Amino acid sequence: MNFHLKVWRQKDANSPGRLEDYEARNIPPDASFLEMLDIVNEDLISKGIEPIVFDHDCREGICGMCSLTINGIPHGPSTGTTCQLYMRKFEDGSTIYIEPFRAGPFPVIRDLSVNRSALDRIIQAGGFISERTGSAPDANSIPIPKTIADEAMDAAACIGCGACAAACPNSSAMLFVAAKVSHLNLLPQGKPEKDRRVLSMVEQMDKEGFGGCSNFYQCEAVCPAHIPASFIAKMNRDYLVASIKRTVGVMP
Amino acid sequence: MTLDSKIPAGPLEKKWTTFKNNAKIISPANKRKFEIIVVGSGLAGASAAATLSELGFRVKCFCYQDSPRRAHSIAAQGGINAAKNYQNDGDSVYRLFYDTIKGGDFRAREANVYRLAEVSASIIDQCVAQGVPFAREYGGLLANRSFGGAQVSRTFYARGQTGQQLLLGAYQALCKQISTGGVQMFPRTEMLDLVVVDGHAKGIVVRDLVSGKISAHAADAVLLCTGGYGNVFYLSTNAKGCNVTATYRAYKRGAFFANPCFTQIHPTCIPVSGDYQSKLTLMSESLRNDGRVWVPKRKEDCSKHPSQIPEEDRDYYLERKYPSYGNLAPRDISSRAAKEVCDEGRGVGPGGLGVYLDFSDAIKRLGRKVIEERYGNLFEMYENITGENAYEVPMRIYPAVHYTMGGLWVDYCLMSNLPGLHVLGEANFSDHGANRLGASALMQGLADGYFIIPYTIGEYLTTQFGKKVDPNHPAFQEAVQSIEKFTNRLLSVNGSRSVDSFHRELGLLMWNNCGMARNRKGLEEAIEKIQKLRDEFWKNVRVLGQGDCMNQSLEKAGRVADFLEFAELMCRDALMREESCGGHFRTEYQTPDGEALRNDEEFSFVACWKFEGVNKDPTLIKEPLNYEFIKPTTRSYK
Numbered sequence: 040m041n042f043h044l045k046v047w048r049q050k051d052a053n054s055p056g057r058l059e060d061y062e063a064r065n066i067p068p069d070a071s072f073l074e075m076l077d078i079v080n081e082d083l084i085s086k087g088i089e090p091i092v093f094d095h096d097c098r099e100g101i102c103g104m105c106s107l108t109i110n111g112i113p114h115g116p117s118t119g120t121t122c123q124l125y126m127r128k129f130e131d132g133s134t135i136y137i138e139p140f141r142a143g144p145f146p147v148i149r150d151l152s153v154n155r156s157a158l159d160r161i162i163q164a165g166g167f168i169s170e171r172t173g174s175a176p177d178a179n180s181i182p183i184p185k186t187i188a189d190e191a192m193d194a195a196a197c198i199g200c201g202a203c204a205a206a207c208p209n210s211s212a213m214l215f216v217a218a219k220v221s222h223l224n225l226l227p228q229g230k231p232e233k234d235r236r237v238l239s240m241v242e243q244m245d246k247e248g249f250g251g252c253s254n255f256y257q258c259e260a261v262c263p264a265h266i267p268a269s270f271i272a273k274m275n276r277d278y279l280v281a282s283i284k285r286t287v288g289v290m291p
Numbered sequence: 292m293t294l295d296s297k298i299p300a301g302p303l304e305k306k307w308t309t310f311k312n313n314a315k316i317i318s319p320a321n322k323r324k325f326e327i328i329v330v331g332s333g334l335a336g337a338s339a340a341a342t343l344s345e346l347g348f349r350v351k352c353f354c355y356q357d358s359p360r361r362a363h364s365i366a367a368q369g370g371i372n373a374a375k376n377y378q379n380d381g382d383s384v385y386r387l388f389y390d391t392i393k394g395g396d397f398r399a400r401e402a403n404v405y406r407l408a409e410v411s412a413s414i415i416d417q418c419v420a421q422g423v424p425f426a427r428e429y430g431g432l433l434a435n436r437s438f439g440g441a442q443v444s445r446t447f448y449a450r451g452q453t454g455q456q457l458l459l460g461a462y463q464a465l466c467k468q469i470s471t472g473g474v475q476m477f478p479r480t481e482m483l484d485l486v487v488v489d490g491h492a493k494g495i496v497v498r499d500l501v502s503g504k505i506s507a508h509a510a511d512a513v514l515l516c517t518g519g520y521g522n523v524f525y526l527s528t529n530a531k532g533c534n535v536t537a538t539y540r541a542y543k544r545g546a547f548f549a550n551p552c553f554t555q556i557h558p559t560c561i562p563v564s565g566d567y568q569s570k571l572t573l574m575s576e577s578l579r580n581d582g583r584v585w586v587p588k589r590k591e592d593c594s595k596h597p598s599q600i601p602e603e604d605r606d607y608y609l610e611r612k613y614p615s616y617g618n619l620a621p622r623d624i625s626s627r628a629a630k631e632v633c634d635e636g637r638g639v640g641p642g643g644l645g646v647y648l649d650f651s652d653a654i655k656r657l658g659r660k661v662i663e664e665r666y667g668n669l670f671e672m673y674e675n676i677t678g679e680n681a682y683e684v685p686m687r688i689y690p691a692v693h694y695t696m697g698g699l700w701v702d703y704c705l706m707s708n709l710p711g712l713h714v715l716g717e718a719n720f721s722d723h724g725a726n727r728l729g730a731s732a733l734m735q736g737l738a739d740g741y742f743i744i745p746y747t748i749g750e751y752l753t754t755q756f757g758k759k760v761d762p763n764h765p766a767f768q769e770a771v772q773s774i775e776k777f778t779n780r781l782l783s784v785n786g787s788r789s790v791d792s793f794h795r796e797l798g799l800l801m802w803n804n805c806g807m808a809r810n811r812k813g814l815e816e817a818i819e820k821i822q823k824l825r826d827e828f829w830k831n832v833r834v835l836g837q838g839d840c841m842n843q844s845l846e847k848a849g850r851v852a853d854f855l856e857f858a859e860l861m862c863r864d865a866l867m868r869e870e871s872c873g874g875h876f877r878t879e880y881q882t883p884d885g886e887a888l889r890n891d892e893e894f895s896f897v898a899c900w901k902f903e904g905v906n907k908d909p910t911l912i913k914e915p916l917n918y919e920f921i922k923p924t925t926r927s928y929k
Contacts, residue, residue, distance in 0.1 A: 051840060069678075070567050077569055077791070084789045084844070089836045092843055094357060096530040098570045100672065101455055102361040123675055148501055149841040156478065159358050163470040167463035168422045172342040172741045175413075175420035179377060182431025192424040192449060195456060199360055226422050 040066045040126055043134040044079065046091055052146050068127040072115065073098060073105065075126055092150035098122045100263065103198035107151055108138040113202035113261045120200065120263040140205035144248045155201045157247040158215060164243035165236040166219040168229050181227050194222035196264040203258035209250030214258035216244050217274035218266045224277055234281035234290050241278055294899060294914045297702040298402040303920045307406045314746050315753040322347035325752055328495055328510040330482045330537055332359030334733060335716025336516030337461035338740025344473035346745055351508060352465065352474055353497060355481045355532055360462040363518060363530040364736060367454025368575035368669070370436060370446035371733040373411040378435055382443040384408045389921065391731060394440040394621050395724020396873035396889060397923035400916065402703060403721045410742040411734050415447055417741055421460040425449050439576050440621040440728040451575055451668045457733055481846065484770045485513065485541045485712065492712035493760045496770045500846060503839040505778070507771050509762040511755050512711045512748060515541060516740070519695035519717040521554065523854045523861065524806070525798020527692035528560060528573040534850035535857045538699050538718050546707045547899035547912060549720035550697035552865035555727055555874045556807050557693030558625035561676055562645040571691040572676060574669055576729040579618045581653035581662065582686070584609050586637045586646050593639050597647055597685050608632055616928040623726040623874045624928060626690035630807050631885065640687045649685035690807060694732060696723040696874065700899045704747035705739060711751060715739035720897065725873025778838045781848045786831030790847045793828050797821065797858055805862050810878045814866040818859055825855040860900060860909060867911060870894045891923055
């Protein structure tokens with residue numbers, strides 16, 4: 040297969056970027072999108088052009104490192120991550136636009152690579168259970184209904200790629216934040232810090248410059264881990280309860 | 292020279308308790324005076340960094356990924372073993388210990404493996420308390436599944452994403468410590484050298500992968516938690532960035548590399564489909580619980596559609612050869628059996644390099660819904676990659692490089708022969724012998740980080756009061772300068788071949804000559820070819836761009852340069868070990884029916900290699916393996 044590529048090239052965060060034209064030739068339909076870029080990069084190197092920088096690591100859809108906007112859609116026309124997108128999904132001879140994840144809080148580092156440390160800082164604000172190693176009770180001492188454990192797992196499946204924020208017209212990371220808040224708040228082990236957690240994580244999210252949710256549901260559509268947007272509603276409820284508790288002074 | 296493994300005296304089941312009762316403890320006021328460097332943020336690194344910080348040590352943690360949450364532990368699918376005996380099916384610490392040491396073909400240390408089995412139960416408690424959403428029964432208690440090499444059900448799991456959930460647990464614990472200021476995190480930072488001052492590991496040299504800046508960090512102790520070296524084969528189930536650089540450069544600074552030839556080939560991966568391929572995808576071993584492995588009995592049937600091959604013309608070779616373990620035979624044995632049938636010309640799919648993993652019986656027995664619930668995400672992944680629906684046609688699988696049992700040598704305290712340098716998780720050699728059982732890697736990573744290093748690091752640190760090194764010591768400048776020189780050298784070759792082309796060539800050579808089956812001739816030939824390839828690399832590699840910015844070719848080039856040296860060490864180790872054991876199969880040493888022929892008389896030792904120079908032969912130092920409590924037997928899964 041052959042493709043015309045329009046690839047975002049940008050030297051660093053302070054330089055302006057632009058779309059460059061490249062040709063991808065003789066691409067096997069079973070090649071993944073990133074393998075197609077590998078082939079293009081080999082060609083660029085042979086011509087003495089610096090290869091395209093893009094983030095990737097596990098190439099099996101779980102690490103969350105790959106982060107390309109393909110034809111305007113984060114992770115492109117796949118139901119999973121960029122690395123799990125195969126070239127047979129594209130029409131032979133078509134033009135493909137490849138850009139980095141676009142969101143204010145994700146500054147470009149170089150070409151297609153962006154800085155997503157804002158997501159780490161949100162987790163650092165409260166996305167954990169304060170449990171000291173060694174002080175845990177026996178694992179079976181607190182039974183957790185299967186339905187609750189399953190729902191928590193649905194939320195915990197988030198891979199932290201940031202496609203939600205990149206897809207949202209408001210650059211809202213609420214699906215990401217809601218996934219972690221819901222995962223932990225649903226479990227009995229996470230209940231003691233439930234209110235604190237949601238308040239400080241949302242506060243950090245705002246501080247990082249992510250917008251609020253206005254129900255576009257683009258996030259849900261592009262999420263490679265299929266996190267349902269209903270978790271955002273759940274987080275809003277938790278947030279409301281915690282805010283009221285804080286206002287009336289009964290927050291633990 | 293002899294190596295002291297520092298195993299505590301006394302009965303096997305008392306060793307760890309005895310050690311803990313007598314361990315040297317540092318007071319809270321003194322803990323904060325010690326600084327510890329942790330390299331890597333996978334299960335071992337994140338759990339160690341979080342726990343040491345909770346204890347009060349000052350921790351600096353480094354990872355090459357953009358976030359500690361992306362370390363490759365995240366990709367482990369199947370589960371984590373623990374001797375909880377929640378199933379009441381006869382499990383115990385002893386049984387987990389025995390299964391693990393037998394699974395490793397009696398090439399691991401008894402005391403280390405016993406300790407691993409002993410702390411396994413605490414890991415599950417710890418993870419549940421952190422909010423890891425393990426699978427549960429309707430009654431609300433934890434569920435288990437069975438795994439290769441065991442006859443009990445002791446594997447805890449979170450769908451097919453156990454590694455992800457365990458890593459996120461450790462990552463969240465790490466985040467908690469970052470937020471308190473106890474851990475300083477350095478993402479997108481790669482360790483490129485170890486700094487040794489007066490024989491002690493006292494710091495590291497790193498390159499900031501965004502700015503390209505090369506700098507040194509000093510500390511009282513260094514922990515390498517940098518994973519395995521499976522990417523020496525180019526194609527493996529490892530993440531693209533996984534590399535040997537941290538451990539190899541520590542080796543070049545004097546740390547001993549142990550058993551480098553012990554690599555694990557995982558039996559259930561999606562077969563290679565073309566030479567553009569950049570990595571291989573694993574299908575969790577848990578699939579073998581319900582899937583049956585087969586190939587056609589006759590070569591002529593191989594090109595037929597599987598549904599056209601009647602039951603009596605199928606060879607369920609694992610069930611035939613290993614009736615008591617059947618499809619759950621350990622990884623090394625299952626992989627070799629797959630290679631054997633494909634070598635006989637009975638493989639299926641493109642190139643004849645594949646065998647069927649068939650779920651039709653399980654779907655008939657349990658219904659599609661149950662199979663979907665157990666393995667849904669794996670079937671989806673398979674369909675996405677191959678375009679085939681495994682509910683309707685059997686999966687095609689083939690072995691692929693997955694894990695490396697070898698690593699830097701460590702004693703019972705997880706400290707290498709270089710004082711101050713500690714090595715955790717896959718990066719060390721200690722617990723899996725010549726073959727690792729499924730669901731044991733996660734167990735070891737977390738055991739080392741949460742429950743072992745916090746107790747053992749005091750042994751070293753208590754000898755270091757008042758011995759803080761000055762970061763202006765010449766050793767730091769020397770190390771920084773040598774890395775700057777190395778980087779400039781890579782950038783200035785300006786040849787005509789890309790880094791990847793060298794890596795692919797090396798990988799194929801290693802797969803053919805140092806892969807699932809090895810022999811003297813092939814290994815000698817490989818050593819010669821590796822040396823030539825290495826020479827060519829330094830004359831003809833093309834690394835474009837500059838060193839003072841993000842430059843992924845430069846990152847890769849440094850890693851491949853190390854693989855090109857390390858591959859030779861692997862071959863030398865495989866050549867020296869004239870026996871077959873676990874993942875190391877020398878075709879010259881096999882039983883008449885093709886099973887591994889171990890030689891305990893001559894090879895019951897850990898092979899530790901000391902670096903003597905790039906083009907010089909390394910020195911072999913042997914740590915004898917003394918089996919005091921169990922008797923190594925011929926490993927049989929028949």
